[in-house]
Amino acid sequence: MPELLEVELYRRQAEAVVGRTIAEVDAPDGWFVKGGEPGELVAALAGRTVAGVRRRGKLLVLDLDDGARLGLRFGMTGRLLVDGAASIERLEYSSSRDVAVWDRFALRFTDGSDLRVRDPRRLGGVVLDPDEERLGADALSLTPAELDAALGSSTAPLKARLMDQARIAGIGNLLADEMLWRAGLDPARPAGGLSPDDRAALHAAIGEVLADLGERGGSHTGDVRQAAALDGLCPRDGTPLIRRTVGGRTTVSCPAHQR
Numbered sequence: 001m002p003e004l005l006e007v008e009l010y011r012r013q014a015e016a017v018v019g020r021t022i023a024e025v026d027a028p029d030g031w032f033v034k035g036g037e038p039g040e041l042v043a044a045l046a047g048r049t050v051a052g053v054r055r056r057g058k059l060l061v062l063d064l065d066d067g068a069r070l071g072l073r074f075g076m077t078g079r080l081l082v083d084g085a086a087s088i089e090r091l092e093y094s095s096s097r098d099v100a101v102w103d104r105f106a107l108r109f110t111d112g113s114d115l116r117v118r119d120p121r122r123l124g125g126v127v128l129d130p131d132e133e134r135l136g137a138d139a140l141s142l143t144p145a146e147l148d149a150a151l152g153s154s155t156a157p158l159k160a161r162l163m164d165q166a167r168i169a170g171i172g173n174l175l176a177d178e179m180l181w182r183a184g185l186d187p188a189r190p191a192g193g194l195s196p197d198d199r200a201a202l203h204a205a206i207g208e209v210l211a212d213l214g215e216r217g218g219s220h221t222g223d224v225r226q227a228a229a230l231d232g233l234c235p236r237d238g239t240p241l242i243r244r245t246v247g248g249r250t251t252v253s254c255p256a257h258q259r
């Protein structure tokens with residue numbers, strides 16, 4: 001968290017600042033500015049007008065009127081606030097308290113409005129001209145051919161490959177568990193070993209999960225994670241779910257129907 005669905009909400013919210021001109025940049029936390037000095041970032045942004053807002057995977061990009069780009073990353077706990085309001089009041093794993101010291105970065109516009117990144121654990125960051133080419137195809141528009149290319153003939157765990165942002169951008173831990181649960185695939189099996197039917201099921205599950213969980217309100221609303229927190233039984237077949245580490249992340253899956 002935040003994964004693609006949350007950052008997509010941030011993107012929609014950030015549309016409000018398109019056309020606004022940056023009067024002042026507040027970058028009090030040098031750690032939060034990546035790939036350069038805070039002073040350089042402030043100088044590059046001041047006086048510029050926001051020309052557009054885009055999302056690629058979990059990266060939010062503000063396009064500026066001089067061609068420069070500002071990339072915002074939200075880590076595990078980052079939230080976007082536009083004019084003081086958040087599109088997501090509370091993230092899983094994040095505090096619901098609002099503490100101004102958690103504002104790691106802010107743009108103040110000439111009309112008095114602002115855009116802020118609030119991040120208790122400061123695992124996110126801002127970067128001038130992010131290298132977007134390092135990100136794979138966006139999960140929301142992923143084609144079967146792009147999924148095939150991302151899986152390749154890799155012996156890496158399937159879940160690790162799904163979460164590799166250089167191959168598919170936007171899928172995090174919670175979305176990956178739900179996608180694999182719905183597709184009936186073991187998260188730990190080698191990514192390159194999927195049959196054409198397996199791949200078709202996974203491609204369908206990726207689209208369904210993004211649509212369903214987007215409607216439900218976020219990455220944490222998947223069936224398998226909610227069941228794990230409730231009674232620990234697979235909602236499909238009643239088998240006790242298992243919890244283990246796959247690809248370095250805590251993973252919930254069903255040993256019966258996920259093969």
Ligand SMILES: [Zn+2]
Nearest residue numbers: 234237254257
């Ligand atoms: Zn099951």
